[in-house]
Amino acid sequence: MLGSYWESVTIFMGINCLMAVSLYIPMSAGLISLGQGGFMAIGAYLCAVLTKADVPFLPALAAGGCAAAIAGAVVGTPALRIRGIYVMILTLGFGEIVRVFFANFEPTGGASGMGGIRPLTTLWQVVAADGLALLLLWRIRHVRFGRAMIAIHEDDLAAETMGINLTRTKLLSFSLGALIAGIAGGFYAHQALFIDANQFDFSRSAIVFLYVILGGVANPFGPFVGAAIVTLLPEMLRFVQDWRMTVFGIALMVMAIWRPDGLLPAPRLRQR
Amino acid sequence: MFMQQLANGVMLGSTYALVAIGYTLIFGVLRLLHLAHGEVFMVGAFAGLQVVLLWHFGPLLALIGGLLGAAVVGVVIELVAFRPIRRRGNSHLAPIVSTIGAGLVLQEVMTKIFGAEQTAFPSNLQKQVYNLGVVAVTGSQLFILVTAAASMLILHQFVTRTRYGMAMRAAAENIQVASLLGINVDSVVLVTFAAASALAGIAGVLVGLNFNAISPFMGFDMGIKGMAVMVIGGLGSIYGAMAGGMVLGIAEVLSVAYLDSSLRDAFAFGLMILILIIRPQGLFRTGIGPER
Amino acid sequence: MTPILRVADVSRRFGGYLALKNVSCEIAPGHIHALIGPNGAGKTTLFNIISGTLRPTAGRIVFEDEDYAGRRPDTISVMGIARNFQQVRLVRGLSIVENVMIGCHARIERGMLGNLAAFFGAGGAEAAARSKARDMLDFVGLSHKLQTRPDELTLADQRRLEIARALASEPRLLLLDEPAAGMNPAELVEITALLRKIKSYGVTTLLVEHHMQLIMSIADSITVLSAGSVIADGPPSAIQHDPEVIAAYLGQSDEPALDP
Numbered sequence: 001m002l003g004s005y006w007e008s009v010t011i012f013m014g015i016n017c018l019m020a021v022s023l024y025i026p027m028s029a030g031l032i033s034l035g036q037g038g039f040m041a042i043g044a045y046l047c048a049v050l051t052k053a054d055v056p057f058l059p060a061l062a063a064g065g066c067a068a069a070i071a072g073a074v075v076g077t078p079a080l081r082i083r084g085i086y087v088m089i090l091t092l093g094f095g096e097i098v099r100v101f102f103a104n105f106e107p108t109g110g111a112s113g114m115g116g117i118r119p120l121t122t123l124w125q126v127v128a129a130d131g132l133a134l135l136l137l138w139r140i141r142h143v144r145f146g147r148a149m150i151a152i153h154e155d156d157l158a159a160e161t162m163g164i165n166l167t168r169t170k171l172l173s174f175s176l177g178a179l180i181a182g183i184a185g186g187f188y189a190h191q192a193l194f195i196d197a198n199q200f201d202f203s204r205s206a207i208v209f210l211y212v213i214l215g216g217v218a219n220p221f222g223p224f225v226g227a228a229i230v231t232l233l234p235e236m237l238r239f240v241q242d243w244r245m246t247v248f249g250i251a252l253m254v255m256a257i258w259r260p261d262g263l264l265p266a267p268r269l270r271q272r
Numbered sequence: 273m274f275m276q277q278l279a280n281g282v283m284l285g286s287t288y289a290l291v292a293i294g295y296t297l298i299f300g301v302l303r304l305l306h307l308a309h310g311e312v313f314m315v316g317a318f319a320g321l322q323v324v325l326l327w328h329f330g331p332l333l334a335l336i337g338g339l340l341g342a343a344v345v346g347v348v349i350e351l352v353a354f355r356p357i358r359r360r361g362n363s364h365l366a367p368i369v370s371t372i373g374a375g376l377v378l379q380e381v382m383t384k385i386f387g388a389e390q391t392a393f394p395s396n397l398q399k400q401v402y403n404l405g406v407v408a409v410t411g412s413q414l415f416i417l418v419t420a421a422a423s424m425l426i427l428h429q430f431v432t433r434t435r436y437g438m439a440m441r442a443a444a445e446n447i448q449v450a451s452l453l454g455i456n457v458d459s460v461v462l463v464t465f466a467a468a469s470a471l472a473g474i475a476g477v478l479v480g481l482n483f484n485a486i487s488p489f490m491g492f493d494m495g496i497k498g499m500a501v502m503v504i505g506g507l508g509s510i511y512g513a514m515a516g517g518m519v520l521g522i523a524e525v526l527s528v529a530y531l532d533s534s535l536r537d538a539f540a541f542g543l544m545i546l547i548l549i550i551r552p553q554g555l556f557r558t559g560i561g562p563e564r
Numbered sequence: 565m566t567p568i569l570r571v572a573d574v575s576r577r578f579g580g581y582l583a584l585k586n587v588s589c590e591i592a593p594g595h596i597h598a599l600i601g602p603n604g605a606g607k608t609t610l611f612n613i614i615s616g617t618l619r620p621t622a623g624r625i626v627f628e629d630e631d632y633a634g635r636r637p638d639t640i641s642v643m644g645i646a647r648n649f650q651q652v653r654l655v656r657g658l659s660i661v662e663n664v665m666i667g668c669h670a671r672i673e674r675g676m677l678g679n680l681a682a683f684f685g686a687g688g689a690e691a692a693a694r695s696k697a698r699d700m701l702d703f704v705g706l707s708h709k710l711q712t713r714p715d716e717l718t719l720a721d722q723r724r725l726e727i728a729r730a731l732a733s734e735p736r737l738l739l740l741d742e743p744a745a746g747m748n749p750a751e752l753v754e755i756t757a758l759l760r761k762i763k764s765y766g767v768t769t770l771l772v773e774h775h776m777q778l779i780m781s782i783a784d785s786i787t788v789l790s791a792g793s794v795i796a797d798g799p800p801s802a803i804q805h806d807p808e809v810i811a812a813y814l815g816q817s818d819e820p821a822l823d824p
Contacts, residue, residue, distance in 0.1 A: 032368065078548050084364065085305050085507075089499050090548060093541035096496060104534040141662060142690060144669055150657045151666050158653035161617065163641035163670035163733055202492060206372050213369050218657060245380035252373025257356045260366035266657060 007123055008191070013231040014126035015187050020211035020223030021133040022181035027217060028140075029149035029173040030156070031079060032088050035095030036181045036208045039068040041200035042098065043182025044189040045108050048117045051190065057120045061186040068182025069175045076174035080167050095205050102197035113196025121191040129187070130224070133180065137220035149173050203245070210248050213255055216262030225264055277529050278522060279407045283482070285521020286420030290475035291494055292501035292513035293427065294468030300444035300508040301464045302358075304367045308349055308375035309472060310495015315378060316342030316473025317486040318386060321393055331395060331415060331481055338477035339470045346469020349374050350462060358461075375491070382488040390487040393480035416478045423474055424514060427467065431510065436463050444508065493537070500544040506554025515555055519543070566629070568593040568737055568768050569614065574623030576609055583609045586623070587794055589787045591737070596759060596769045598779045601789035602812055607772050608650075608741070610789065614770065615647040615739050616640035627737065642670045646735035648726040650742050654714040660706065660725060663714055664697035667732030700728040704758060720751040727758065731767070738762065738769045744778055756782055780804065788812070 023036050043064035050060035075094045079087045103111050140146030148169045151159040160166050189195050207230065215226025230248065234241040255262070291313055298306045319341025320334040327333070353370040360366070401410050409417075431437035443450040443460045451457045479494070480486045501520050505512025523543060524536050547554060567590035576584040584606045591597045599607050612618040614625060616637045624631050632640055646667070655663050701707055704724040709717065717725060723743050730738055744755050752775065759782055762769060773779050779786065779800070786803045788796040790812040796803050803809055 032365070034372075078545065082548065082552055085299075086503065086548065086552070088305065088368065089503055090545065092496055093500060093544055097538050097541050100534070100538045141658065144665070144690075144693070147655075147658060147662055147666055148669060151655045154655050154657060155653050157617070157637075158649060158655075159666070160637040161615065161641060161647060162666050162729065163638050164666070165638050202496075203376075206376060209369075209372065213365070217365070243380065243384075245376045249373040249376030249378075249380070252376070253353055253370050256353070256366040256370035256373065257360065260357075260369060 009231070009235060011121060011123055011126050011187075011191050013228055014123075014130050015184050015191070016208075016211060016227040016231050017130050017224045018126075018133060018180055018184035018187070019208045020215065020227040021137065022177045022179075022184060023208050023212050024137065024217070024223045025149075025177040025180070026170075026173045027212060028146075028153055029170055030084065030153040031076075031170060031174055032084060032209075033091040033174070033177065034088050034202070034205050034209060035075070035091035035093075035098075036177070037200040037202065037204035038091075038095040038098035039071060039178040039181035040185035040188065040204065041102055041195075041197065042071055043068045043185030044195050044200070045102060045114070045185075046182075047186030048114055048189040048195065049108065051118055051120060052116075057190070061183050064186040065179045065182040068185070069179035072175040072178025073171055075178075076171045079174065080170055092202065092205075095200075095202055099197045099201050102200075109196065111196070113194060115194040117189050117193045117195070119190060119193055121187045126187055129183065134220065134224065137223070140220075145169065145172060207248065210252055213260070213262055214251065216264030216266075218261060218266035219264035220267070222262050222264045226262070275407050277525050279409060280413070281522030281525035282518060283409075283413045283416050283521070284525055285518035286416060286424075287475045287479050287482075287517075288494075288497055288501050288520050289514045289517025290420055290423060290471045290478075291498035292505065292517050293424070293510055294472045295498050295502045296505070296508055296510055296513045297440070297464050297468045299502065300510075301440060301447070301461060302354070302367075304354070305371070305499070306349075306468070307368065307371035307495070308353070308378060309468070310491040310493070310498060311375045311378035311382075312342050312346050312349070312469045312491075313472040313476045313494050313498075314382065314486070314488060314491030315345045315476070316469075317393070317476030317480045317490065318382060318391075318488075319473065320477035320480060321391065321486060324394060331412075331477075334395075334481070335419065335474055335477050338473040338480075340473070342473025342476065343466045343470040345378070346465045346472070347462060349469075350465040354461070354465075355458070375495070379488055379491060386488060388488065390485040393484050393486050395481045395484065412482050416482055419474060419478060423471060427471065427510070430467070436460070440464055497540045500540040503544045504547050504554060506556040509554065509556040512554050512556035519555075565592060567591055568628060569770070570624075570626040571610070571614065572624040572626065574610070574613060574620045574625060576606075576613060576618065577621045583792055584613075584620075585792045587789070587792070588623075589794060589797055591768060591770060592785065593736075593768050594763065594766060595784040596763055596771060596782055598771045598773060598783040598786045599789065600773065600776075600779060600786060601795075604791070605789040605812075606792045607789055611739065611741055611770075611772050615645065638670070641733055641735075644734070644736040645739065646730035646733045646737075647739035648723070648730055648741060648743060650745065652719070652722045652726055654722060654725060654729075656713070656715050658714070660701065660710055660712060660714055660717075661694065661697045663725060664700050664729045664732050665693050667700070667729040668693040668696055670733060697728075697732055700732045701725075703731065703761070704728045705754070719746055720754070723747075723755070724758070727762075731762070736768060738767050740769060740771050740773075742772055742774065744773060744775045752778060 019036060019040060023033060026033050046067050047060045047064035050063055051057060075091065079090055102108060108114050148164045151164060152166060152169055156166055211226035211230055212223055214229060216222030234244055240247050295306060295309055298304065316338040320338030323329050323334045323337030353374045354367060357366045357370055395412060401408055402414060431440060439455045439460045442455055443457060447457060501516040502513055504519060505516030520540055520543060524539050527539050528536050569591040571587060571589050574584055574587045587610060599610065601607050609618065613620050616635055619634050625633050627643060627645060632643060704727055706721060706724055706728065709721060714725065744752055747755060756778055759769060783800055785799055787794055788803060788809050795812060796806045796809045
């Protein structure tokens with residue numbers, strides 16, 4: 001349908017959208033993770049190892065996601081009763097630990113990485129996953145968990161007073177985000193066909209952060225818009241291609257001053 | 273042998289301490305995490321390198337070059353990335369976004385200028401070995417120790433004895449009250465950034481001198497370790513940063529000596545996570561606890 | 565009749581400062597009980613201890629025979645105690661109905677299937693919560709404002725929204741922190757009527773207030789705090805003429821007279 005180069009770009013864009021969603025969810029509850037790359041890595045490596053052992057793609061993806069979700073719960077637990085800044089540092093540290101781990105873990109290739117991954121990712125799979133993710137974000141306020149996250153984000157003292165269990169909600173949002181990042185990792189591994197620890201380092205986590213900040217932190221389309229812009233821009237502009245990090249860095253600084261909540265505003269609330 | 277490792281650890285630890293002090297100074301006054309501080313450290317190292325390369329000056333002048341270069345960059349970051357946000361009021365997200373951005377820009381720009389590979393940092397300090405009792409230290413390690421100690425001493429005097437230092441501490445206590453009391457918060461912030469960045473610049477040159485090589489990516493590693501040290505020592509505590517830096521330096525050196533060397537980098541975070549679980553306020557109580 | 569809430573010898577220290585000294589009082593079920601006192605008396609501290617936001621340094625607080633000091637706020641809400649906040653704390657990112665639905669949070673069944681169904685628009689629990697929220701909004705008189713965003717409401721309406729939210733959790737004890745603050749006379753009349761309506765449904769209310777007319781006209785019993793201790797406790801008629809109470813208030817020239 002699309003030329004195979006653009007098909008590849010679209011697939012990577014779809015994967016980036018998933019990563020953006022994976023951060024958007026904990027951020028909706030006020031938890032800022034700078035370590036989504038770590039969860040992505042866990043999902044990528046586990047999924048790749050499983051498919052090499054002839055496990056079918058979908059169950060392997062699910063397994064990668066679940067492993068990442070468990071990691072999310074483990075990392076999330078100390079993050080529960082501590083302030084925002086500590087959560088950021090904690091997740092940053094987690095991302096680094098994962099990177100160091102995979103860089104030294106010989107069974108998955110260590111510093112040389114893991115190659116020869118089967119090209120199992122297709123455009124339709126990624127589109128379907130993104131569709132589900134969009135549906136999730138769209139409908140999240142119709143589930144009490146979604147409203148609880150938003151309430152906690154704005155005022156967790158009041159939220160707790162109204163009967164919301166902060167621990168459970170925060171942990172759930174953190175794990176859910178990690179799960180999605182893990183699945184995105186699985187898709188990534190089977191599209192890039194070669195993975196190493198450096199592909200999931202802090203730059204990855206920082207760019208995912210950019211996707212969400214750019215698109216809009218309070219709008220369900222935000223992560224998709226942000227990921228699309230950041231993925232496509234280097235394709236459109238050679239200059240951006242060569243100076244990616246500088247452009248993204250400047251974008252972040254400009255957004256911080258001009259529109260820290262992102263391009264897309266919170267949606268107008270309809271009432272039924 | 274063990275004493276030797278301890279000494280090495282103290283050398284390494286002092287560079288961590290210098291960077292961590294910078295983080296903690298800024299956090300103390302602004303309650304913000306300066307996520308580009310590691311890159312400032314890296315710029316300091318390169319600035320020092322330039323002094324050495326261009327003018328063939330010795331380590332002392334390299335230090336000054338690094339210090340100044342870093343301080344200038346630090347102040348620019350304050351003016352460009354922090355101040356406009358402080359003016360705009362309170363998005364808690366904005367400063368984080370801004371500093372990550374500044375860090376990305378600095379890293380890439382330096383990579384384009386100096387190349388992504390490691391660059392040699394020439395120095396003739398390394399050669400001499402001094403024997404102090406049980407322990408043997410090289411000239412450069414001695415230089416590090418002396419410089420770091422001197423820097424921390426100067427900082428201590430500055431913070432406790434000078435007007436600016438006291439203004440900084442007042443602002444760290446309560447920034448609104450400080451401004452009501454007539455303290456020019458903008459200048460205090462500027463001075464804080466300059467001081468923090470200068471220390472990071474010094475650390476950058478010291479690291480360059482000791483390891484004879486620097487790269488644009490060294491900022492990230494030092495940056496997160498500096499943050500980890502800040503958490504270990506206690507957010508906002510200068511002495512905590514010093515102590516935490518030493519603890520980490522010693523732990524890392526010992527881990528390389530007695531455990532698997534590949535674990536070395538993960539040590540910082542392991543320690544940090546441990547502290548977050550057992551004693552979240554860090555080793556030194558400061559009043560800025562992690563609990564909400 | 566067993567009191568619905570019993571405060572037993574509660575003290576609270578903040579560093580070197582003793583804000584509450586051996587405070588005891590009881591609230592009878594179905595009453596509107598007011599907590600008054602001059603500024604700095606410790607009303608907010610006591611209120612926060614009763615609502616679970618603060619722990620007492622000493623003493624017990626007992627709700628329907630259960631000592632709940634030190635419990636987490638969300639478990640206290642499940643027990644049947646709900647509160648509002650003096651500075652209205654609404655969730656701006658949610659609609660008015662959704663804000664009230666937060667109040668129903670603990671009452672909505674949790675199961676996975678239920679959540680999944682709600683997700684797709686079906687599912688009884690979610691619909692029941694939404695319907696309950698609308699009932700509560702109707703109860704407080706906000707049905708005609710459903711389309712408005714929470715931060716676009718007037719202060720009086722925001723207060724009502726908070727009360728609706730608190731009521732959505734089906735509390736047996738409602739704690740209200742200065743619900744009438746900043747209201748004009750017309751709004752005061754409305755809020756008085758609302759408080760009576762709440763009482764008629766069997767909900768006990770604890771009210772911290774400064775509006776003496778409101779208190780005297782509506783409270784069944786009053787506890788008066790001054791400088792951290794209870795100086796009077798009883799029906800309005802007794803409090804109005806209590807010399808100690810009058811003396812405590814006369815120390816503050818800007819307090820309204822006790823006669824309504």
